[in-house]
Amino acid sequence: MENSGENFNAVKKRLVEELIKGRESAFQLQTLLHKLAQDSGQEQLAMKILTSLTEGLSMVTLGTASSAQIASVDCAGSGAAAGGDGGERKKKKTGVKDRRGCYKRKRTSDSWTEISPTTDDGRVWRKYGQKVILNCEYPRLYYRCTHKNQGCKATKQVQKIKEEPLLYQTTYFSHHTCTATPTELAQELILESDPADSNLLSFGPNNHLYSSPNPVKISSSEEDKHMVCFPHSISSDPWPGIVEPESIESKQAWSPRILVSYDDIEEAVSGCIRVHR
DNA sequence: TGAATTTGACCTTG
DNA sequence: CAAGGTCAAATTCA
Numbered sequence: 001m002e003n004s005g006e007n008f009n010a011v012k013k014r015l016v017e018e019l020i021k022g023r024e025s026a027f028q029l030q031t032l033l034h035k036l037a038q039d040s041g042q043e044q045l046a047m048k049i050l051t052s053l054t055e056g057l058s059m060v061t062l063g064t065a066s067s068a069q070i071a072s073v074d075c076a077g078s079g080a081a082a083g084g085d086g087g088e089r090k091k092k093k094t095g096v097k098d099r100r101g102c103y104k105r106k107r108t109s110d111s112w113t114e115i116s117p118t119t120d121d122g123r124v125w126r127k128y129g130q131k132v133i134l135n136c137e138y139p140r141l142y143y144r145c146t147h148k149n150q151g152c153k154a155t156k157q158v159q160k161i162k163e164e165p166l167l168y169q170t171t172y173f174s175h176h177t178c179t180a181t182p183t184e185l186a187q188e189l190i191l192e193s194d195p196a197d198s199n200l201l202s203f204g205p206n207n208h209l210y211s212s213p214n215p216v217k218i219s220s221s222e223e224d225k226h227m228v229c230f231p232h233s234i235s236s237d238p239w240p241g242i243v244e245p246e247s248i249e250s251k252q253a254w255s256p257r258i259l260v261s262y263d264d265i266e267e268a269v270s271g272c273i274r275v276h277r
Numbered sequence: 278t279g280a281a282t283t284t285g286a287c288c289t290t291g
Numbered sequence: 292c293a294a295g296g297t298c299a300a301a302t303t304c305a
Contacts, residue, residue, distance in 0.1 A: 127282060129297060142296070146281095157296090 113171045119158050123176065133159070146177035154178075 104266040129142035138160035145152040161167040 128299095130284075131295065131297095144297095156300085205291090266305065270283095 061065075108174065111171060111173045113169060115161070115167060115169050117166050117168070119168050119170060121156075121170070123154075125156065145176055146176060150178045152178035154177050 044092070081167040098179065125143035126146045127141060127143050130139050131142070132139045136159065141154045141158040145154040154176040155173045157171045157173075159169045159170050159171075
């Protein structure tokens with residue numbers, strides 16, 4: 001057998017390189033977009049970014065993680081406390097209800113992920129669970145729409161990624177079928193009226209990736225609804241490229257994020273895995 | 278007192 | 292069997 005530690009380091013190094021390339025390309029694109037309103041080169045450059053990031057992802061994927069786990073950003077690496085289900089409490093119910101909902105959610109076209117310094121999205125959620133996740137420093141929180149009784153099936157999972165600066169990864173499943181808040185209605189109107197807002201790349205000061213404090217649904221197309229954000233650079237710090245919220249004066253002005261659909265990643269990754277194995 | 282949260286148990290999937 | 296997602300009784304809060 002081979003030295004797996006060395007392999008890992010080599011892969012990691014390449015991953016860093018690939019992601020840095022992606023970042024540089026993104027920066028070029030940003031400059032380009034600044035100069036030109038419309039240009040055919042934009043698409044190619046965006047593709048280049050996607051390829052670089054996907055390449056990096058595929059290398060990470062070689063190890064253990066699924067792309068969904070990669071999207072969860074390494075969860076700060078430390079060994080998690082076992083199980084979340086500790087302690088002693090009543091032994092309960094022997095008569096289990098016929099079936100408990102669907103377990104192990106699969107990412108469908110109706111799910112998407114957002115990274116944000118806040119979990120507040122203008123909706124009213126009810127927490128229904130919390131779980132310690134392996135290799136994640138912070139527990140994952142499970143929420144469902146408060147209006148579940150109206151038949152609203154919207155749920156979300158909130159995973160704290162980082163303490164300083166505070167960052168959460170929120171994964172949404174299904175859309176609200178209950179009455180939307182005025183804020184959200186306004187947001188959806190804006191996005192739907194401007195399809196160019198979907199899948200776009202944009203950056204904050206210092207060329208850093210950032211997300212809106214009040215995240216909105218980015219994609220309006222059915223295939224691209226489940227999204228993942230990527231940091232611009234990789235180091236021991238899971239989110240080194242993200243600026244402190246306090247240092248930003250108008251986060252709102254650059255709220256869109258780098259977004260890549262799971263479908264794209266998984267398609268590309270599945271191809272890359274064969275190459276790298 | 279009702280609604281929301283907490284948390285151990287239960288269940289499915291890989 | 293481990294891990295992740297959900298349920299629901301117990302507890303806390305307004």
